[in-house]
Amino acid sequence: MAHARARECRIPRRGGRWSIRQRVLVVVPTYNERENVAPLVRDLLAQGEGIDVWVADDGSPDGTAEAVREAMTRYPGRVDLLLRPEKAGRGAAVITAFKKGLADPRAYDVLVEMDADFSHRPEDLPKLLGELGRCDMVVGSRYVEGGGTSEWGIWRPALSWLANRYVAVVAGIPIRDTTSGFRAYRRAVLEETEFDRIKIRGYVVHGEMAYQAWIHGFQLGEVPIHFKNRAREASKLSAEEIYMALVNFALLRFRYGLRPRKRRVPGGEGTSHA
């Protein structure tokens, strides 16, 4: 499958590239990630001094929370645990953490979400943050030049690629990998996000967050990432989940409108169009 070049945001922003002085909050949703969470936290914190990590765990029975508490002792002030009593979905866990992150007195400039299972590589984080110098929201993309997936066999990558082409057509969001869960947002994007309107179940959460950012007139960009899937015998997706995702993606245009709003570029000249 040939990949398009990564989309570039056209308008340079005042403040330029990501700097070490910026405060970055990385939200990692977890369910049964005891083995992964401590090495992941270590590798994320090593990417820069301004980076904090919050793990949003849904009461994992394998003791993920214990591993996070140990990491909190090892890296005081830089790691936190948001614990919910039961499994209620990745999307909802991330949204709850983002709301808390926006209200935090540390005034994070940038908020990031990524998976805990090393499918998303911590060493790719600076690439996403760097691109935020030009964009308001950056997606780590499997489907642009230089990006890719591994260990997926034939069926899953084809399905995922097709799903993303479908989303591009029905929703019209100008990014290639709308279902990617590795993303960085400038705080302004999340401040304008209407979280209460988001359907918090399934892959549409990612699409809806991106759609809102786009329709609100923010600049969306992508950087290539390599997505390493953990070995699984079968996809966990049920036919009902796939059907619901297809329908909900198709409804985005009707729920939110067709065109991005014009927006004055903070610190720049004129207006931006996504």
Ligand SMILES: Nc1nc2c(ncn2[C@@H]2O[C@H](COP(=O)(O)OP(=O)(O)OP(=O)(O)O)[C@@H](O)[C@H]2O)c(=O)[nH]1
């Ligand atoms: N808090 C929370 N996190 C979840 C939930 N479900 C999944 N996660 C986490 O969300 C991330 C993505 O989930 P995965 O299970 O890896 O989903 P996937 O990558 O589609 O499937 P795999 O093939 O199993 O890797 C991981 O960090 C999970 O631990 C949930 O209900 N609540």
Ligand SMILES: [Mg+2]
């Ligand atoms: Mg995974």
